[in-house]
Amino acid sequence: MIAFSASEAIQQIVNALSLGSTYALLGLGVAAIYSVLGLINFAHGELVTLAGFTMYALRIYDVPWLLVVPVAIIAAGIAALAMERIAFRPVRGAPPVTLLLTTLGLSIIIQNFLLLTLGARSKSLGIGDWSNSTFHVAGIFVQWFDVATVLTTAASLVLLTVFLRKSVRGLALRAAAEGLTMTRLMGIRADSIVTGAFVVSGILAGIAAFFYIGTLGQVGYNYGFSPLLKGFIAAVIGGLGSLGGAVAGGFTLAALEIFFQVALPAENTPFTGAIVFAMVIVVLLFRPQGLFGRSLATERV
Amino acid sequence: MSVKRLLKRDRDPEGVPEPSVPGALFAATNLSARYGVSPVLRGVDLHVMPGEIVTLLGANGAGKTTFLYTVMGLVQMTSGSLVYEGQDLSALSPEDRVNCGIALSPEGRRIFAKMTVEENLRLGAGIKHQAQYGENRDWVFGLFPVLERLQGTTAGLLSGGEQQQLAVGRALMSKPKLLLLDEPSLGLAPKIVATIFDLINSLRGEGVTILLVEQNVRLALDIADRGYVLQTGQLELSGDAQDLKKNASVEEAYLGLAVGS
Numbered sequence: 001m002i003a004f005s006a007s008e009a010i011q012q013i014v015n016a017l018s019l020g021s022t023y024a025l026l027g028l029g030v031a032a033i034y035s036v037l038g039l040i041n042f043a044h045g046e047l048v049t050l051a052g053f054t055m056y057a058l059r060i061y062d063v064p065w066l067l068v069v070p071v072a073i074i075a076a077g078i079a080a081l082a083m084e085r086i087a088f089r090p091v092r093g094a095p096p097v098t099l100l101l102t103t104l105g106l107s108i109i110i111q112n113f114l115l116l117t118l119g120a121r122s123k124s125l126g127i128g129d130w131s132n133s134t135f136h137v138a139g140i141f142v143q144w145f146d147v148a149t150v151l152t153t154a155a156s157l158v159l160l161t162v163f164l165r166k167s168v169r170g171l172a173l174r175a176a177a178e179g180l181t182m183t184r185l186m187g188i189r190a191d192s193i194v195t196g197a198f199v200v201s202g203i204l205a206g207i208a209a210f211f212y213i214g215t216l217g218q219v220g221y222n223y224g225f226s227p228l229l230k231g232f233i234a235a236v237i238g239g240l241g242s243l244g245g246a247v248a249g250g251f252t253l254a255a256l257e258i259f260f261q262v263a264l265p266a267e268n269t270p271f272t273g274a275i276v277f278a279m280v281i282v283v284l285l286f287r288p289q290g291l292f293g294r295s296l297a298t299e300r301v
Numbered sequence: 302m303s304v305k306r307l308l309k310r311d312r313d314p315e316g317v318p319e320p321s322v323p324g325a326l327f328a329a330t331n332l333s334a335r336y337g338v339s340p341v342l343r344g345v346d347l348h349v350m351p352g353e354i355v356t357l358l359g360a361n362g363a364g365k366t367t368f369l370y371t372v373m374g375l376v377q378m379t380s381g382s383l384v385y386e387g388q389d390l391s392a393l394s395p396e397d398r399v400n401c402g403i404a405l406s407p408e409g410r411r412i413f414a415k416m417t418v419e420e421n422l423r424l425g426a427g428i429k430h431q432a433q434y435g436e437n438r439d440w441v442f443g444l445f446p447v448l449e450r451l452q453g454t455t456a457g458l459l460s461g462g463e464q465q466q467l468a469v470g471r472a473l474m475s476k477p478k479l480l481l482l483d484e485p486s487l488g489l490a491p492k493i494v495a496t497i498f499d500l501i502n503s504l505r506g507e508g509v510t511i512l513l514v515e516q517n518v519r520l521a522l523d524i525a526d527r528g529y530v531l532q533t534g535q536l537e538l539s540g541d542a543q544d545l546k547k548n549a550s551v552e553e554a555y556l557g558l559a560v561g562s
Contacts, residue, residue, distance in 0.1 A: 175413045175424050182411045187399035187427030
């Protein structure tokens, strides 16, 4: 039997919220592209890596973090734009398998380019003590970094929601998720819609990169794999293409991971990933449309 | 070499073929199109004069929807010409065709079901007409009062007739000069169909020219000025709506069971 004290439980809930925020941002980034193009971008993790290396490059010159973070986020957005223009636009309209392989190929190319130019060793970002500083409330220690993660994610979600509901371009993104051809018949260019989806996805990856890479304190050429996997699973659990579902999926995934890390005996915690993935498979066996997705029978035009 | 030149000349503004009928708002001349290898339109000549309601009739699979898709640029034409307001449409993307004043209310309505009525209408105004959004919306609300009442409702929850009105209203949000309507009666109860057709007829006074694709022949010919009958991708008949109505072969030979009783 495992026993939790109340404060321990709250402590873990805080951890899950923080981890879930990062996963939610990653899941949203994957879902934003999928909803418009029906494409899983397996190079999404490389956006996180590239944002990480941008932070590293700026930190070499002691650029203050307050400047590093926005620049890294913008860099991820630009990288996403470049991906779309260089790799995806030429194959738009190709069979899904072609698109899928293009994203995989792009991921491999970027990883190997980084490996060749920057080497295999991880680079330290030189994150100061501030990232570990904590405060004490009602018997629990809370890291300021976790607070920042949760608040930034909440703010990002609010901004994204306003964008998707109030601006024409945001409306066009949601409309394209229901049918790209019909959205074009509103006189809104397909290119501008797809570009918009990639910019949103890139910015979300950039924000997530700060919290993900920041927590690790270092970045390497292959650091994108885990964020991609988490984002992909979050989006799948949530029901691919559903943006709200991706957020819920991210928090669900984080809650499961934290739960098993705490609940399993210490020698078994390495199996957390395996158990969580097995649960995801079980969930999808019974609800192939994801926990929060609509029925697969819903027409996709 | 010579082929390339010909193509280039076709796209040259000066090389635009004259519309078959002078003064037409829209004219398709000798239009052919195909899906993959199978031809679906063969040498179709069709024109619409400003202010007219023209109906394109034909049995299922005759190529009516393909014709509209070809006009919008969603299906590539293989030969012939499409001229709208003296402008060659073939060089324009579907988006540009919408932005120069052609709008399609598609078969099956294709409204954005997860979005509200108002959001659907905002999208209908595209990027280009957002500045006139309020004005155009009030115009559409005037024509379809039910949409004003339901503006906050998720479109997928509307009844079939309401969704059809939304589809037409959304197409009108760009203040098109030429409105293409694809089977607005599809799947609706007769009483609701009558309401929709009254609304379409009332657009005549709003400066909107209409090309109406229908299987419900009698209703379409009731409100149309002229009609064309398409069979397996070729025009079989054309003429004044009243004349077509009297033509027994329209019902028997080309329209099968589609005639309303």
